Amino acid sequence: MNTKKKRVLITGASGLLGGNLVFVAPQHWDIIAVTYRHTLHNIPKNIIAHTLDLRDEKSMHALRADGAFDAIIHAAALTNVDQCEQEPLVARDLNTTIAERMALFAREQDAHLVQISTDHIFNGVTGPYYVTDAPTPINEYARSKLEAERCITALAHTKTTIVRTNFFGYNVQEKNDLAGWMLQELAQENPIRLFTDVLFSPLLVNRLIAILIEIIDQRIYGTQHVAARDGCSKYEFGMMLADAFACDTALITPISIDESELAVARPKDMRLNIDASAQILETQMPTIAESIEYYRQLECASYASLIKKLL
Ligand SMILES: NC(=O)c1ccc[n+]([C@@H]2O[C@H](COP(=O)([O-])OP(=O)(O)OC[C@H]3O[C@@H](n4cnc5c(N)ncnc54)[C@H](OP(=O)(O)O)[C@@H]3O)[C@@H](O)[C@H]2O)c1
Secondary structure, eight states: OOOOOOEEEEESTTSHHHHHHHHHGGGTSEEEEEESSSOOOSOOTTEEEEEOOTTSTTHHHHHHTTOOOSEEEEOOOOOOHHHHHHOHHHHIIIIIIHHHHHHHHHHHHTOEEEEEEEGGGSOSSSOSBOTTSOOOOOSHHHHHHHHHHHHHHHHTOSSEEEEEEOEEOOOSSSOOOHHHHHHHHHHTTOOEEEESSOEEOOEEHHHHHHHHHHHHHTTOOEEEEESOSSOEEHHHHHHHHHHHTTOOGGGEEEEOGGGSOOSSOOOSBOOBOOHHHHHHOSSOOOOHHHHHHHHHHHHHTTHHHHHHTTO
8 A cells, every 4th residue: 555645735834724734734744834924843854844935936946846746735825805905916916926826836746736715705795605606706805816716727727626715713823813813802801893794604724624635635626615514693603602612792792894994895795605515525514613612622722822833
């Protein structure tokens, strides 16, 4: 039996998804990890780490020198929706041009490309969204991510997977995602206001990673929706988190996004329908409550502080 591990290139390795991948995936694959401003520390022997600006064409030389790859998980991006709106050209550079470059590189290497895309590409009027629904982005972040999907698809490299998702989890960096921010505020007994009319279907990043492992190991291609089996509002999500982490739910006030002063238009209903992908994938996608319960178990296992040792 051939037990040689696959060689997988992970971009965005200091981000929320990439950091968790670097923490978990060396058990499955040999890893080449690319960060930009951050440097990885305390990594196992089967990770080669690079700090590269992937906007620079020459960065590909360093990656070519590492030898052939079996797969690429492209998770590097500009995920700050406000910054994307203020600097659309920067958003295009980081979210579209680099993705296209990674797709060309994957084709050159005959490697499987997994592009991490987003639920944000839909306008949020008629969710939940099926894989077959036409995306109609309403802000620059979404436009730059959809354009990346289109550029990659146009290259017609058959070994390509586009994973549309939304996730939460513990971050290698000292910055919070939505779940981390909610818990931090509630732990400090600060009141928070959460939208009742913004719906999504997030899953724990560790559950997403289990599915990415299956996608690469089983060579699953095409566009996949990888999300919670159900959906909820941001308010309901906060209430579930507060319950699971024994915080005071009275600190949470339900509000409408229409009452807020967000500078950038955001879709209201970002829920993803997972039926088509669930028929292909063996790994079951969790409900939101299941993800939150696993998130709590990881907290008890000190996962949040262990993962921070990578930076
Ligand atoms: N978070 C979510 O809920 C969510 C939802 C849907 C889709 N997504 C998608 O999932 C992917 C991962 O998101 P995330 O939240 O994990 O991202 P993130 O935490 O914002 O991390 C972004 C990563 O991109 C790297 N990067 C930025 N500019 C770069 C450059 N010029 N060259 C090389 N690397 C660069 C950063 O490196 P340094 O930090 O070292 O500079 C960092 O590792 C993205 O494609 C995002 O669009 C995220």
